[in-house]
Amino acid sequence: MSLYGYHSKPMDLQKETMGSPTEIIKKNVAAIHTEGKLSLLERKLVNVLLLNAYDDLLTTRTHTIPLKHLYALLSWEYASSLSTLKNALNRLTTTAVEFNLMEDGKEKWEVMSMLSYASIDNGVCTYRYDDSLASRLYDPEIYAKINIGMQRRFDGGYALTLYENCIRYKSVGSTGWWDIEKFRKIIGAESKIYDEFKYLKRNIINLSINEINNVSDILISAEFSRTKRKVTSIKFTIEDNPQQTLLPISQLDQYAEIKETELFRRMVDHGFNERLILTWMVQDTPRVKAVLDYVEDKDRNKKLHGKPAGYIRKLIEEGVDVEKKTNYELAKEAKKVEKAKLLQDQRKNEEKQDHEVLLKKQRVDEVIHSLSNEQIKEYLKSYAQEYGEKKIHSWDEDLGQLTDSIERVSFNAWLRGKISTGLKSKNKGTRQRVTKNAAIV
DSSP: OEEEOOSOOOHHHHHOOOOSOTTEEEEEHHHHSBOOOSOHHHHHHHHHHHHHHGGGTTTOSEEEEEHHHHHHHHTOOSTTOHHHHHHHHHHHHHOEEEEEEEETTEEEEEEEESOSEEEEETTEEEEEOOHHHHHHHHOSSSEEEEEHHHHTTOOOHHHHHHHHHHGGGTTTTBOOOEEHHHHHHHHTOOSGGGGSHHHIIIIIIHHHHHHHHHHSSEEEEEEEEEETTEEEEEEEEEEEOTTTSSSOHHHHSTTHHHHTSHHHHHHHHTTOOHHHHHHHHHHHHHHHHHHHHHHHHHHHTTOOOSOHHHHHHHHHHTTOOTTSOOHHHHHHHHHHHHHHHHHHHHHHHHHHHHHHHHHHHHHHHHHHHHOOHHHHHHHHHHHHHHHOGGGGTTEETTTTEEOSHHHHHHHHHHHHHHHHHHHHHHHHHHHHHHHHHHHHO
């Protein structure tokens, strides 16, 4: 697989910066000009793996991605893709990558494999780039933007290859002239049948242009240069596709719905980049929510040391089950529940006692108010026998009460006690009779 780099590049590309959209990657211009030996599936896999590893290309050699996430980005069926993925990874580890670069007017040639290592274990794909390839793929000075959401729309390998090799020239509107042999290497059309230009144009060029114009964010058209009536070079003009740019790519790809969720926005608020959030949510959305709720609850209750984001990432990546309580936590919660129940029972008992006191007071009041003067006099005699006649010397027969306030208060307190005791005895006797009768029955 040959990769052709050039000393010059569109000036606008020198000023571009990495955008925030989750599924856009920088791709080295030299790496975009490919010989096209990869299939459509393998080419898409190259871009997805690069997207996943891009942020850490210069600092980490080994990268991982959950198979569930990988399949989702490729729009593959999860259950039936393992053998397909193995074959594709095998191709990438055995495909040679050549760089032909011009430095100080001299040609510099390099060769390496697309991937130096790949493995699949326990639902995770692990892969590695050679140091030299990683540094070239990351090169922030010379790159084009490849959108993963966009590449999922392509059905033709030639069309996707041509799209990748045209998109970098969008800002200047043209690829410049490529000789036909070079174009055939770039697009991967090296079969003998394409020695005859009419077949190359009919089967490769026209079909690829139609697909790019129908599904992508650019419109391209081809111009041809002839020498003695033979087509010797080709140039593509590029412009925005107004039908595809009416809506941003983020609204067209399959992750737009996830990005609109409250959970996604909450994760963004904690400072996580969109690609990482999508990786976690595609793999296990309920777990992401459980971890986020758990950490935010601890933070609200001031039980968290350090930043919430670091704790969230640690819990998710280490697979900690925040919903599973330790024995200590369970015992602590049980004690808390028991204490709450005791307090609740205590409150109920207090409320019951208060209610009984109130009922008792009402019943005593009713009995006292129903007493006749004769009955009150009988109670006065009993009171005098206990405390002496001097305690009732202010009794007024006509008014039927003690006129001295001190004597009246003392007598009323004594009277309420007598009535209350009489009611208790009466209730006790009633309960005993009810129990006895019930036993007889």
